[in-house]
Amino acid sequence: QVRLVESGGGSVQPGGAVRLSCAASGFALDEYAIGWFRQAPGKEREAVLCISSNSRNTYYADSVKGRFTLSRDNPKNTVYLEMNTLKPEDTADYYCATTQFPVLNPKCTLDEYEYWGQGTQVTVSS
Numbered sequence: 001q002v003r004l005v006e007s008g009g010g011s012v013q014p015g016g017a018v019r020l021s022c023a024a025s026g027f028a029l030d031e032y033a034i035g036w037f038r039q040a041p042g043k044e045r046e047a048v049l050c051i052s053s054n055s056r057n058t059y060y061a062d063s064v065k066g067r068f069t070l071s072r073d074n075p076k077n078t079v080y081l082e083m084n085t086l087k088p089e090d091t092a093d094y095y096c097a098t099t100q101f102p103v104l105n106p107k108c109t110l111d112e113y114e115y116w117g118q119g120t121q122v123t124v125s126s
Contacts, residue, residue: 009120022096033103050108
């Protein structure tokens with residue numbers, strides 16, 4: 001059974017940093033494409049960052065380029081979303097997602113992924 005569990009959210013001041021974790025079970029995460037999405041209150045879920053199955057291609061939303069990165073810890077079957085220079089507009093629930101199908105050039109759309117975690121909240125406020 002495929003399962004994703006996010007953690008690491010919390011409150012941070014503007015300009016600060018947070019690392020979110022997405023722990024997988026039921027499959028080997030290093031062979032699968034991963035997407036990070038977020039949903040702010042009253043808004044639709046949007047793409048943040050998506051990486052291809054072979055980790056060679058990464059899509060970044062314009063709003064996070066240069067500030068957010070993704071890394072994999074294969075022995076721990078976990079991926080991380082490193083978020084730096086956080087802004088109040090980064091406040092949202094953050095979700096990781098994956099798909100059983102190969103993704104070489106991620107479009108980073110919601111319908112590209114069928115497995116989702118429960119989300120973790122990040123609040124950026126002074």
